[in-house]
Amino acid sequence: MLTKYDQGLHKRQANFVPLTPLHFLRRAADVFPDRDAVIYQDRRYSWRQYADRCYQLARALITVGVERGDTVSIIAPNVPEMLEAHFGVPLSGAVLNSINIRLDAPAIAFILQHSETRILLADTQFAATVREAVAQTGMPIQVIDIRDPASGAEDTVGAVDYEAFLASAADVELRYPEDEWDAIALNYTSGTTGSPKGVVYHHRGAYLNALGQSINAGLAGADPVYLWTLPLFHCNGWCFAWAMAAMGGTHICLRKVVAKDIYDAIATHGVTHLCCAPTVLDFLIDGKPEDWSKPSRPIRIVCAGASPPTAVLRRISALGFALLHVYGMTEMHGVNTLCQPQREWEGEGEDGYFSHLSRQGVRSVVMEEMVVVDAAFNPIPRDGKAIGEVMFRGNLAMKGYLKNPEATEEAFADGWYHTGDLAIVHSDGYIEIKDRAKDIIISGGENISSLEVEEVLYTHPAVQNAAVVAVPDAKWGEVPCAMLELKPEYAGTLNAEDVIQYCRQRLPGFKTPRHVVFEPLPRTATGKLQKFALRKMAAEILSNRIQ
Known part of the structure; x- marks a missing residue:
């Protein structure tokens, strides 16, 4: 029904622009032009330089014929080119598909075929696997080689390398999304029970979760120096590639995640934030340097996955790391809940505090609705005993599964995203995952x-x-x-x-x-x-x- 607040008050160019994290890049280049954006070994790019490289990648893709809605895939570790792809590919109008570097050739071939990949950016470390995968597809996929001396790999697949490809770009107009519901990225699930499903992200969800992560991790006002221990191929690094542009922080790239390299990066660059799975916490504990001293300001770790044991939480805290436990899934742009710290916990002693900290928590500021329901679809009591399935509803939900309408309808049945995760709800409303429904x-x-x-x-x-x-x-x-x-x-x-x-x-x-x-x-x-x-x-x- 139209009201007086609708009459003559329509959306127009001056008051409505599709939400997209791509605008964060332009702002960072304008506001922090000379601040370090990306550091990797002996390479260092300011925000102005990094933005220019992202724009060159977009223009190079358009120059070779990439159209809106095409898929551009990348297989690379956490190197600068992977970060550049997170802006450059969608700025060409294409959809970014970051492929797990641990997959074998048949699995990669399936993804390339299913996504109808036009162009593949590939680190030469994976040349043999990429060559085999592309051959298995039987598709005319253009491969652009990413050469990195640190890889020690000389083998190549494509006819041109990444730097030459950037240099080939014509001066063409960048392509921002026409609608915030347009796809920005494609992420394939693990496929533990069959072929992986392609999860389609939209600009709106990526924008919101990038800002949500900035709030969750406390990036704002912290001059963040973010260490890439979380694979960028995993839910687009939980949207932190875009979040760091919003904050004008500094990315520290790591080719591989080992304790020595993490501690070296902390000492050299003053790392303030990182994200990881619980296994990285073990690396930090077991690989602590002999001369390690607790930093004056805790280094913030955002950790997802199975709840870390309280013994691990206690030891990681003693080292000077402040851990934030979060929970989410690929289908929801990454992170949806966080164990929001409460002042009251500090009065419950160390055991009580860490017991709270291990929970999956409450919905994030950009996650609209969460429920935990029983088999009859009734909300379970907040008694810390009853178990129900966690469900979400909101703007972070994927568009759906690529070319799989049946799975999409099943996932979104009854107007909710069904996680398949079982949880209890404590008296304070914090959830604690107890299992997968099938486990x-x-x-x-x-x-x-x-x-x-x-x-x-x-x-x-x-x-x-x-x-x-x-x-x-x-x-x-x-x-x-x-x-x-x-x-x-x-x-x-x-x-x-x-x-x-x-x-x-x-x-x-x-x-x-x-x-x-x-x-x-x-x-x-x-x-x-x-x-x-x-x-x-x-x-x-x-x-x-x-x-």
Whole structure:
């Protein structure tokens, strides 16, 4: 219904511009032209120089015929060219597809075919895999080689390298989105249960989450120096490539993530922020230099994934890192909730504080709605006991899955995005993930959270990595099985009964693992545990033991 506030008050060029993070780049170049934007080994670009390189990439793509809606893919570690692609590709009107560098040739070939990639920017370290993948597609994909002396790779695939490609650009007009719902990026899920699905991001969601991340991580007013320990191919680095442009901060690129390089970067560049999975916390703890001293201002870490054990939180804090635990998924532009710190926690002692800190928390400032519901779609009570599925609704949701309307409709059924993650809700409204819906263990009619049992296992000093899965049981239907990787110095010092007794002292009997397996844990190319593969492995190992 039209009201007086609609009459003669329509959208026009002067008062409505599609939301897009691409405008952050132009502002950073205008406001911070001489401030360092990107530092990588002996390369250093100011914001003016970095913006010019992004614009050159866009113009080079347009020059060779890239049209709006085309796909331009990139396979590269966290080097400057990867950052440039996050602006240059969408400024050509194309959609950026950042491919996981750990994938094999068939997986890459599937993505290239499914996305209908026109041009592929590829670091020469992956030349052999890229050559094989492109050949498997049978498509005329133009490959642009990214040469980096630090890679030690001389092999090439394409007919032109990245710098020559930039130099070939004609003076053509850049292409900003015509609609904020236009696609900006394409990210493929891990594909642990089949072919990966292509998640389509839009300019509106990327813009909002870039600003949301700036708030979440405390980038504003901090003159942030951001260390790239999080892969840029993972949810576009949780939108931090765009967020740092909004803040005019400095990117510190890392070709590989190892403790020495992280600590060297901190010492050399005064790193203030980084993002990571919990495994990087272990790197920081185990790789601490002998001369390390706690920084005067804590270095902020945004960490997502399984809740870090409280022992890890305590040790990482003692080193001078301030950790913010977040939660999200590829389908929602990355991060959707954060464990928003509260002053009251400090009065609960160290154990109480870290117990709070390990939760997934509350929705971020740019996430409109979140609910946790039971099977009847009713909100669960805030009692810290009832378990329900986490669902989201808001502007951070993807457009959908590329060329997969059935999966898109299933994901958005009933007007919500269904995460498939099960959580409890505490009295303060903070959620705590307990499991994936498909990974919950039902033993004798009782629900067992594999994550809860894993939390206990991680408190054992000998345990490096742990996973808990269901295995068949004649009496109870299924029971928990603990699968462990031990720290090297503890190899051979722990047996199954030791583990079971340790858990029995800390868990109710029905939650205590009935079986223990000491084996390497299979993971996806993004480092996630493959629970379906673990279940199969555990069942086979236990079957052979019985025989």
